[in-house]
Amino acid sequence: MKKKKTKLLALLLAAMLLGGGLSGCGGAPAQSAILPKERVSQEMSSSQESSDKASQPEAASPPADSQGAGDASAGPNSQELELPSSGATHRSTARERIERIRAQKKAALKAKSAASNSSESSKAPASSGASSESSKAPASSSASSRSTVRDRMKQLQEQQKAAGSSSSTASSASSSSKSSASSKASSSSKASASSKAETQDKLRVGPSLEEIAQLIGLKAEVETHRTACVVDVDEGENPYDVTWDYGELYDAFVQQVDWDLLFDGDYYIQTFPGLAHLYHKDKALLLRHFQTVGIHEGRQGCAQFNVAAYQKNCDPKIREAFGDSYECYYFYYAMNQKTQKKVVATGNEKKQLTTKLTAMQRSELENINKYRAEVGVSALEYDAELSALACYRSYIDALEDWDAHDWIQADENQDEIDGMILDVLNANLWGENTVHGYPQTKDYALQNGPFNAWYINYRYSQEHYDAMIADKYHYVGSSNCYVSNYEKENPEHPRAGAVYVQFDVFVPSLTTPTHS
Secondary structure, eight states: OHHHHHHHHHHHHHHHHHTTTOOOBOSSOOOEEOSSHHHHHHHHHHHHHHHHHSOOOOOOOOOTTSSSOOOOOOOOOOOOOOOOSSSOOSSOOHHHHHHHHHHHHHHHHHHHHHHHHHHHHTOOOGGGOHHHHHHSOOOOSSSSSSOOHHHHHHHHHHHHHHHHHHHHHHHHHHHHTGGGOOHHHHHHHHHHHHHHHHHHHHTOOOSSHHHHGGGTTOOOGGGTOGGGSEEETTSSSOSSSOOOOOOHHHHHHHHHSOGGGTOOHHHHHHHOHHHHHHTTTOHHHHHHHIIIIITTTTOOOBTTBOHHHHHHHSOHHHHHHHTTOHHHHHHHHHHTHHHHTTSOOOSSOOSOOOOOOOHHHHHHHHHHHHHHHHTTOOOOEEOHHHHHHHHHHHHHHHHHTOOTTHHHHOGGGHHHHHIIIIIIIOOSEEEEEEEEEOOSOHHHHHHHGGGOOHHHHHHTSHHHHHHHHOTTOOEEEEOOEEEEEOOOOOTTSTTOOEEEEEEEEEESOOOOSSOO
16 A cells, blocks of 8 residues: 555656646636526536635645746635725736737837838848848737748748849840850859759749649648647737748748638638637637638638538549648639639538647647546547637636636626537536646746646546546547736735646537537
8 A cells, every 4th residue: 555655646746747847736627507697606616615625736846946936836726815896906807918918019010110111221222132132021010029921921022033133134144145155154054043943943832733732731830849839828929829830831822812712700700609709709810710720620711612512522633632631622712713613612511620739739638538548438529619718718817817717707707608608619518627837937937838748737636537537528628828927916826927827628518510
């Protein structure tokens, strides 16, 4: 018995160290029947009372020189600091934070614009500085260092323009000295032209099957690297979810398409309400999601085009070329309207054909299902709409400094919760596991949060583990890692300057474009 206990303790400590010494369970799974509002409140309260008595996994103590990690874990406390009845509260609202973010972005844009104008006034003539012009960093409206599609296309166009100008100059020079040109000069000219052609060939953008087939198999970093699965909700080009970046060639194709043929913002919001809730129904962000995630998943973006219907009715040569790389069909249809507009592209097919997971989400799903297999329970199915709401849970907790399951239990949020779960999912039961880590600095949270093995945190807490293996649940959605400054005065975490958050959410049944 003593050996067993020692072994379990060793495993437990190892698990916590895997989480970077910062992991902590933010309370027992909140499970409540979503019926009338009164029932929600009652059962949430009951669940919270039981979670107060639940034992939590021991967290490894952070070393003294751990970059100021601060408090590592949040217990499932139902007692929060009481909000004052009047005056300013200690919790900033989402609106206030978003306004701050916008102000910061506006200031950054103004500074970049001023720097750009200064650079323009002192720039040498274009004829003597083609390489300098092509390498100039484009102005960006984002605080993020990642360039936008528009920026990349501008760079590409400038490079191509510079290459064309150089090619034209070389051609004129060759023509004027044709009678006296040596074979060495001719050889050098051919080598130069060949090199330029090879460079342009790497970014071959066009409507043919062969050109569009270049996109098959491209992956974004978030599909392969956990470090790309973190969301800084205080800044960045997209504070609501991770950024899917497939590289310059893909972005170049995106710029060539008339997206009005494929995407209608209102239709997308109506068809994917969970995703729309995460993105605050921002049509520009939803279009970006459709371009970089939705078309890979075979999502229907407008009433006039369903990729499954088009795939079934298009020329067999197109199916042979693209297989099930759904994104290629969207590009081909939009870039070949003269020949494709008459192909039947509507029907009763599904509005979403598959789901793309980030590296973090895939790891969570695989390991939860391993736990279920160990006890003979059927595997959970992953749902994209449920996943979007899991991301929203992490986002709102990180943004507004909510702890554990406090947001979902707060009376002022019940209308939104009912709308999310009843109206979006048509589900009558909701369970959630969460980790909230509280380091002293956001840099530390950004560096270490993504490496947390969330499923291990939940494995060594009985109530969290019970939620993962419960046979009443059939669907799961997982969030990525959301990070923010922590501005709340919390006596349980007095040194906390930042927070990282992750959620897994579970339901027994739902109605979404991929499941019903």
